[in-house]
Amino acid sequence: MRGALALLVDAFKAILEGPVTRPYPPGPAVEEEARGMPVVDWEKCVGCSLCARSCPAGAIEMVPAGKMRVGKREVPVRKPRIDYMHCIYCGLCAEVCPRGAITMAKKCLLIAGENI
Amino acid sequence: MDGATAVFAALVFPGLLFTFLMGLFFEYVERKLVARVQRRIGPLYAGPGGVLQPLYDFVKLLVKEELPPEGVDRLYYWLAPLLAAAAPAYGMAFIPVSSFRLSIDTPYDYVFTLFLFSFAVFATAAAGYAVYSPYTAMGVGRLVVQYSVYEAIFASTLALASLQTGATSFRGLIEYQALHGPLALYQPLGLAAAVVALLAKLEKTPFDLPHAKQEIVAGWMTEYSGRGLAFLHIAKDMSAVWGSALIVAVYLGGPLGPLYGALGGLVDAAWFVAKMVAVYAAVAFISSLAGRVRVRGLAEKIWGALLPLVFVQFLVVVALRWLV
Amino acid sequence: MGAGKIERIEAEPRELPAALSRLRGEGYSHLITITGLDEGDSIGLIYHLARPGGGVAHLHASVAKGGEAPSAIGVFRGAYIYEMEVHDMFGLRFSGNPHMGRRLLLPDCYPEDEPPLLKDTDPGRVREKLFAPGTVCLQGPPVSGLSRYSPESIAVPFGPYHPAFKEPEHFTLIVEGERILDAIPRIGFVHRGVEKAAEQRSYLRDIFLLERICGICSMHHGLTFTLAVEKLLGLEAPERAEYIRTLVAELERIHSHTLWLGLVGYWMGFETMFMWVLTVRETIMDLIELVSGNRVHKSIVTIGGVRRDVEGEKLRRVGEKIRGFEKEFSRLIGDILSLDEFIERTSGIGSYTAEDARALSTVGPVRRAVGDPYDIRKVEPYCAYGDLDFKVVTGDRGDVYSLVQVRAGEVLESIHMVEQIVDHMPPGNPVPKRPFMGVVKPGEAYARTEAPRGELFHYVRSAGKHSPDRVKVRTPTLANIMLAAHALRGQTVSDVPLVITMIDPCFSCMDRVLVADAGSGRRRILTEADFHRMRRRW
Numbered sequence A: 001m002r003g004a005l006a007l008l009v010d011a012f013k014a015i016l017e018g019p020v021t022r023p024y025p026p027g028p029a030v031e032e033e034a035r036g037m038p039v040v041d042w043e044k045c046v047g048c049s050l051c052a053r054s055c056p057a058g059a060i061e062m063v064p065a066g067k068m069r070v071g072k073r074e075v076p077v078r079k080p081r082i083d084y085m086h087c088i089y090c091g092l093c094a095e096v097c098p099r100g101a102i103t104m105a106k107k108c109l110l111i112a113g114e115n116i
Numbered sequence B: 001m002d003g004a005t006a007v008f009a010a011l012v013f014p015g016l017l018f019t020f021l022m023g024l025f026f027e028y029v030e031r032k033l034v035a036r037v038q039r040r041i042g043p044l045y046a047g048p049g050g051v052l053q054p055l056y057d058f059v060k061l062l063v064k065e066e067l068p069p070e071g072v073d074r075l076y077y078w079l080a081p082l083l084a085a086a087a088p089a090y091g092m093a094f095i096p097v098s099s100f101r102l103s104i105d106t107p108y109d110y111v112f113t114l115f116l117f118s119f120a121v122f123a124t125a126a127a128g129y130a131v132y133s134p135y136t137a138m139g140v141g142r143l144v145v146q147y148s149v150y151e152a153i154f155a156s157t158l159a160l161a162s163l164q165t166g167a168t169s170f171r172g173l174i175e176y177q178a179l180h181g182p183l184a185l186y187q188p189l190g191l192a193a194a195v196v197a198l199l200a201k202l203e204k205t206p207f208d209l210p211h212a213k214q215e216i217v218a219g220w221m222t223e224y225s226g227r228g229l230a231f232l233h234i235a236k237d238m239s240a241v242w243g244s245a246l247i248v249a250v251y252l253g254g255p256l257g258p259l260y261g262a263l264g265g266l267v268d269a270a271w272f273v274a275k276m277v278a279v280y281a282a283v284a285f286i287s288s289l290a291g292r293v294r295v296r297g298l299a300e301k302i303w304g305a306l307l308p309l310v311f312v313q314f315l316v317v318v319a320l321r322w323l324v
Numbered sequence C: 001m002g003a004g005k006i007e008r009i010e011a012e013p014r015e016l017p018a019a020l021s022r023l024r025g026e027g028y029s030h031l032i033t034i035t036g037l038d039e040g041d042s043i044g045l046i047y048h049l050a051r052p053g054g055g056v057a058h059l060h061a062s063v064a065k066g067g068e069a070p071s072a073i074g075v076f077r078g079a080y081i082y083e084m085e086v087h088d089m090f091g092l093r094f095s096g097n098p099h100m101g102r103r104l105l106l107p108d109c110y111p112e113d114e115p116p117l118l119k120d121t122d123p124g125r126v127r128e129k130l131f132a133p134g135t136v137c138l139q140g141p142p143v144s145g146l147s148r149y150s151p152e153s154i155a156v157p158f159g160p161y162h163p164a165f166k167e168p169e170h171f172t173l174i175v176e177g178e179r180i181l182d183a184i185p186r187i188g189f190v191h192r193g194v195e196k197a198a199e200q201r202s203y204l205r206d207i208f209l210l211e212r213i214c215g216i217c218s219m220h221h222g223l224t225f226t227l228a229v230e231k232l233l234g235l236e237a238p239e240r241a242e243y244i245r246t247l248v249a250e251l252e253r254i255h256s257h258t259l260w261l262g263l264v265g266y267w268m269g270f271e272t273m274f275m276w277v278l279t280v281r282e283t284i285m286d287l288i289e290l291v292s293g294n295r296v297h298k299s300i301v302t303i304g305g306v307r308r309d310v311e312g313e314k315l316r317r318v319g320e321k322i323r324g325f326e327k328e329f330s331r332l333i334g335d336i337l338s339l340d341e342f343i344e345r346t347s348g349i350g351s352y353t354a355e356d357a358r359a360l361s362t363v364g365p366v367r368r369a370v371g372d373p374y375d376i377r378k379v380e381p382y383c384a385y386g387d388l389d390f391k392v393v394t395g396d397r398g399d400v401y402s403l404v405q406v407r408a409g410e411v412l413e414s415i416h417m418v419e420q421i422v423d424h425m426p427p428g429n430p431v432p433k434r435p436f437m438g439v440v441k442p443g444e445a446y447a448r449t450e451a452p453r454g455e456l457f458h459y460v461r462s463a464g465k466h467s468p469d470r471v472k473v474r475t476p477t478l479a480n481i482m483l484a485a486h487a488l489r490g491q492t493v494s495d496v497p498l499v500i501t502m503i504d505p506c507f508s509c510m511d512r513v514l515v516a517d518a519g520s521g522r523r524r525i526l527t528e529a530d531f532h533r534m535r536r537r538w
């Protein structure tokens, strides 16, 4: 009986306190502490492809990105492009990059609707 | 009561159309209420406050592809959902939602209700038997067991009302209550038993065994999809309307209330609907706070708890008759 | 402790049962698992045995390829499921095991002659055979001749897709009315080839891969693997890193157990309870995000430390929120556990005995609910568990109700552990300077931890390369699943969801191994025309 009464009290409290779920479209989709999503800055990248080799999901593809001067010669370089549908948002690429060319931006991709 | 009014009563008010619309509204009330108890938002986007969501769902199911499994009994498979929806609509036609001019008014309509009740169950049982898959077989089995258990309670509570008022028609019941006040004052135990039996009839937790999804998927309606499923769903909502309407008419004085008869019966209808919604909200609230009973505990739970109630109520009613 | 290099005890294949019963006599009464190894001409078998009070022995034997080894079911009743696994993966037969004829993990149409974990099995060839015209990959119920039960009985398929399951799994229930005569499990619907795939990735990438074995106890997989690799490297993580690992591990246990407690409500049709418990649990999810940056796959462990520090302000918030959680959780669980309906639906349901639990080598809360205080955190403390003050929660009856009590009790213990960690976090830098990307010296090591569902075991073997030579994972659910099937017998259909799930099964964890199509990355994409073709069969 005690249990049943407590349950009733809980139920009325739940109705009074209001829902905890939030309607869509949501407010800020990214929490302060979330890891975020990797964003590459091609300007800083030197094309070492360390990120592509260590990416656990194989989400980084090195694509041709013009030429670069090494000493006197012009050599073709490849730079990373991230496939966000494969990415597991682990942040390893940002950790291994020797040039800090990848940063974890505090935003996220929504499956549907506007990005925030 | 001429033929035209009877047809109007059966098809529009308080029969099919009214029941259908009320059914959708009931579903909305239930979904919203249960959502709030569970700290969710519930329907929100379709219509103001999401009130059109049940209608959208119904229409969506209507246009979905149907996949009748191989080896179904076609006739029953198609007929059963329609019969299931027809029973509560027809049953509602007898209920004096507003004035007696608008409902089918016969001297034995109250007794006839009992027949319609069992008819509705056999329509759903037919739906299950049209297909023979393990889940439907178990679902129908449970349905029949559950029916035999709650029907006894429901029938005896209705009989108790008859016993006190001496009426066999809704007119008699309402007239009695107009004189002596709502029956709930004399038969609170009967009302409680009837509400629990209603829970079982509507297959709501804790008595949702026939379609317990964690156990037997969707029970007797597992193999339905598209139109058939839409009709089964609406049939359930309409039974909810019918069941609450019965309780309102029998125990809560039906359309009676302050300003009874004003505005050409509109006030009566408003009273009736408000009472109905209150009854159903109570049912949904109880249901949201319960877990499912086990099949083995079903008869024990319903009979063990309710038969004594009904019996005590019976003694009270006899005493009242003797006194008055 | 909790992890170590492997010292093998050698045995001849035909002496295996004798050697096993000798070890058993020495106190090694718990069979953790059997690891298969491709050793070139022969297949190596390592039987990992544990003492209930701590200590692991590894018995090794080599069997010629295509040969037979004697079954160990006479010594350990639960061994047959591990033997079936080795049979599936390496094509080795065990004489005396009655289940050699059927598959455990692989689909029934998988080619007989291509055991997936042999080094020379070529994914391309397997793919060809699998997609050859005429191959039918339907898994029928593994039951024939229902008449041996009774004429009135019917076989009710439970799964693979069923509203009570979060993951695909199949049980064939033989029922007579509402009573269950027999239950036959069939697992393996979600193989993802994790063990094979782990052999083709670097150690660093493996951590992330192995985390994805399970979405609920993900961190424990990464942690256990890392502990084993650290043993191979002779590396010790800084003390602060060990504390942070423990912190996340305990948060994970809380969120896993609360999820299960909520689901108990769902399984008995009490959905409001489910919603309420999940509302409370949200605090823990927020904490996990606060600490690790992710809600589900924490990805916080790395070889030699952790990937993120938890400093002052964050730590303070963890302590604050966990206390709030404790209040709400105790109130809610107290209310629910005192409900008559709840007690009626769980007490005495799915009961099993301590003998069953031991003979089937069960682990975790399932084992503790019958009074065995078998908890790796206590018997072989790893990470910071040696410094923390906590007690092992045990039950006394072995039914759904005692499991609810044990798990609720463990949540409270975990909360206290988190509070202790917040108060006594040692100083230092827990994050290694660079992620580990080197080679690992040849050798083999194991690690075991107490995941939320029970003892989790990882075996890692290195051949001195960038990627491991063999990774073997034994998840707690695999050890417990036979108990669920056992406990189902004699119950009613109303109780099936609760009984199957009382072990808190994580089916995806248990099904891990299948040929990964490494390299080619080709996917089969279904076109609209394919769908139409499939539909026409209706």
Ligand code: SF4
Residues within 6 Å of the ligand: A040, A044, A045, A046, A047, A048, A049, A050, A051, A052, A079, A080, A096, A097, A098, A099, A100, A101, A102
């Ligand atoms: S690791 Fe950094 S520098 Fe190297 S390719 Fe990737 S983004 Fe460019």
Ligand code: SF4
Residues within 6 Å of the ligand: A038, A054, A055, A056, A057, A058, A059, A060, A082, A086, A087, A088, A089, A090, A091, A092, A093, A094
């Ligand atoms: S965040 Fe992780 S998965 Fe995504 S691109 Fe970077 S390394 Fe790859």
